[in-house]
Amino acid sequence: MLEVKGIHFRHHHLEEDVLRGIGFTARSGEITTLLGPNGSGKTTVLKCIAGFWKPQRGEILFNKKNISNLPYEKRAKMLAIVPQEHEPPFPYSVLDAVLMGRVSHVGLFSSPSRHDYLKAEEAIEAVGISYLREKAYTRVSGGERQLVLIARALAQESPIMLLDEPTSHLDFGNQVSVLNKVRDIARQKGLTVLTTLHDPNMAMLFSDRVVMMSMGNIISDGTPDSVITEENLSRVYSIGVSVINYNGARVVCPKIRNDRD
């Protein structure tokens, strides 16, 4: 269980706090989504949890233990991060790319062992991209590359997985299939998954809990049905929305003014 308490953060050259007292809980086996517009601070929260930025105030606990000040190697054993954008420097094979997830398990002066290779293969299998094993990961599609990065995070064997806008560069079909995969993996492996998403519909479909943010504050925190409401959305995104019930599912629709009326 990942607990975030009272996080205040500002960039050292700026006056204003970007995050103002952020706190929430993410549970294992569940996907917790940070939802909000650009500039709401959701990526900042992720970077603070990941350890890239240090919050001026606040605590980050996993299973009651403080994880804010861990050295790189120990932190990597707790947290795995799937980046939003990734520019491959060299055409590594998918297997070699996923194997890099094992860095925190391999000694400084060693190379990966058979066990590490097996773990990488398992991760590739779990994500469903075994058919891409030997292919250069520069030559796979955007959606497939995202899956490679997810497999790499999985190979790290860390209980927490952070995903930063994992679907913003993907087409509609890939968005759905990638998020589906992430949810399956979270359930199967009991991972604590924290992701940022900007599409309320995706958040609705794939989250177990939603934390809605706006301008550095948390507006609402709870199940998708309770958080993603017309009132919250129109307030946070400053546009009119309707939330429609269809066949037991809820769908968010922006209200578009029709000039022909």
Next chain:
Amino acid sequence: MISTERSLVFHTEWWKRLKGNSPKYVLILISPFLAGWFALFIGAFNISPTMVLKILFNEVIAPPHFLDIPERAIIIDIRLPRVILAGLVGIALSGSGVTLQGIFRNPLVDPFILGISAGAALGCALSVGFFPQLPIQLMAFLFSILAVILTYAVGRTQGEVSRLPLILSGVIISAFFTAMVSIVKFLVDPHKLQSIVFWLMGSFSLSDWRLVKIAGAGITAGLLPVLLMRWRLNAMSMGEEEAEALGVNVKRERIMFIGASSLAVSTAVSVSGIIGWVGLMVPHLVRMLIGPDHKTLVPLSMTAGAAFMVLTDTIARTLTDFDIPVGIITAIVGAPFFVYLMKSGGRESWKK
């Protein structure tokens, strides 16, 4: 969980992969020995290949003066130290080149990018020009290390040393040191100027066993840590943030890689002068042949570098009656090679 049957399949596939499922790996691995053997029987005084093997065998197994023929002196006292020195320098340049290419995520980086060659040049120029009591090798070595340290110091912005500032800093320091070299060249008499220019071109004509020992020590000390840590270059090439997220202590490991490879290259440059292109071309070529995984790329770049250096040095000393500085040969080979690379599938090796 994975069933035992599947784990057996994984095991065999992994093993096949590790052993290198093509003869390319083995060939590149043994190439320096083939090149070395070739270099030993080619020369102004031709010796048959089998005689070379006999002499070497004798040297190792039997007492030294058992086979007292003139060929033995040529092989053991003249050619062998030269071949070994060329091999060592090739290993250093290529090993360092591949390491820096991984760290800077750029296959167009060479081992001199952080100022080593400019530093060595200044050391040599000062030694020849003003301090003849201090040996060239020592001065070249000290000043090349100084250049790297300065590059690192200048490259620190806000306590962080990241890739782009480091490269820019290398350019600045190199330019500064090169300007100093020009001043020295301007001030000294023509005879000394000629010595400086000649040394800078890079050559193995003054090889002896003493230099082999020095080079062996420095280059091994420098490259052994790099060889052991080579797999982590994969993660480091992912960029600072991602590498840190994976568990790499980027600051510490980058200093280790750069420090170790600088030691090796400074040693190499101090015994042979500045030999360009090897550290850029060979890793690039090997990467094109066997892929970017540093676990295999680093050792094979090293052996290929050794073979390449031995072969070019052999060309340098046999092409004409006199000893052409080998740096000239590598430059002549280097430029067209890159034109070829750019025109053909070289794009594969970097980005998309």
